[in-house]
Amino acid sequence: MSEPISVQLYTVRDALSADRDTVLRRLAEIGYRAVEPYDPTTDPKGFRQVADDLGLSVSGTHASALLHREPAEVFDAIATIGTDKVIIPAGVAHEEFTTRDGLQRAADLLNGLAEQAAGHGLRIGYHNHWWEIEPEVEGRHAIEVLADLLAPEVFLEIDTYWAAVGGADVPALLGRLSGRVEALHVKDGPVIKGEPHTAVGRGVMPVPEILAAAPGAVRVVELDECATDVFAALADSHTYLTSLEDS
Template sequence: MPRPLSVQLYSVRDEFAVDRAGTLGRLAEMGYGAVEAYDVTDDVAGLRRLADDLGLTVSGAHAVQLLTGEPGPVLDAVATLGTPLAIVPAGFPHEDFTTYDGLARVADRLGGLARDAARYGLRLGYHNHWWEVEPRLASHGGRPALEVLAELLDPEVFLEVDTYWAAVAGADVPALLTRLGDRVEALHLKDGPGTKDDPNVAVGGGTMPVPEVLAAAPDAWRVVEFDACAGDLLGELAASRTYVSSLEAV
């Protein structure tokens, strides 16, 4: 795959707070070729310098602040990182994903932000959790809310599908990705027991059908993430990288 495997820095938030340079260095040593930022208010110029020094690409940046304040400074920070992808990682009321009218409001807001992002040379995306997938809209054939949202979004808005949260919400993830098609620009790869509250395990060590997931969105960025880990986080990240890379080599 031409795009390097990325890791969401939220996974190492505790380690990052203590030693940014050392943590990024460990990820690079594991073989990750990219990182995804999660806090664009925290010295993005410094993060860009560290990533450049280590040969790491910034695959994207989560920017929930786009929903809470003036978008200009947030988009400028994303552009400073050198990535074209600004991603809204939730931030809307969960109730908006239970009705068509609510989904239309979400789509309208994201469309406006996408136009703002375009002025900075950026593309805007949305990242799901379970609550955008679990609701099924009876008015639309019982399809998951995220799928209905995709039809309402402006064409320039992409999706970063968190494959684990989609599975936890009851989706057949490979089938969902196939239906979403080119709308999917990035995947969050994580694994675990398939429950909402239990910690993640190394990708390939849980319930996720990872080969089928990757095959359903072959051109998407692959971004490994841990929301929580009960064991050795850095060891599990290394194991995740080894497993995903072995699938790409087949």
């Protein structure tokens, strides 16, 4: 895997809001060499400076702000933090993923954003939760139908944990979406809604099989909620994923 293991900064959102620079330094000390912000509009120049000083690249960024702010302003901030991957992590009504017409509307939204992003040298992706997986449309998981309706330049970031919660055989799903998936949220835990996540390798997710099904995708560690020390869990996750790459 040529891309460094990344970490979604939502994992450390509370600490980040209190002291961004210290948090980024701690992540770099753990061994992470890439991060995935969730709000690129907060002090993008300052963020880029600190990241550069610590040797952290930006593997991509979530950008829900695109759905309620002036897109050009958001795109400028994203260009400043230093990535061309712009990921919509939510914001489309859950009901849209239950019918083909709803999926077409979701695709139209993403395709329109992709056209705007291209003018700024950026690319649009979509990140799933369970509600794009659980509904079946035309006998397939809704996200598979969505993928067929997306413009070729729109990529997917598959949240492997939420895909499992939604009922997918995750390695098989990744195989069917091959070529569209450019990033994975690599997470672990009991695969039960509402239960906290664990360090990667400490739960029930078949992580090696998942990674093997999307060998070219960027690995992004995330814990939505954590019952233990979150930095310890991130360190354990990094050690585990590095051991898989070295084996």
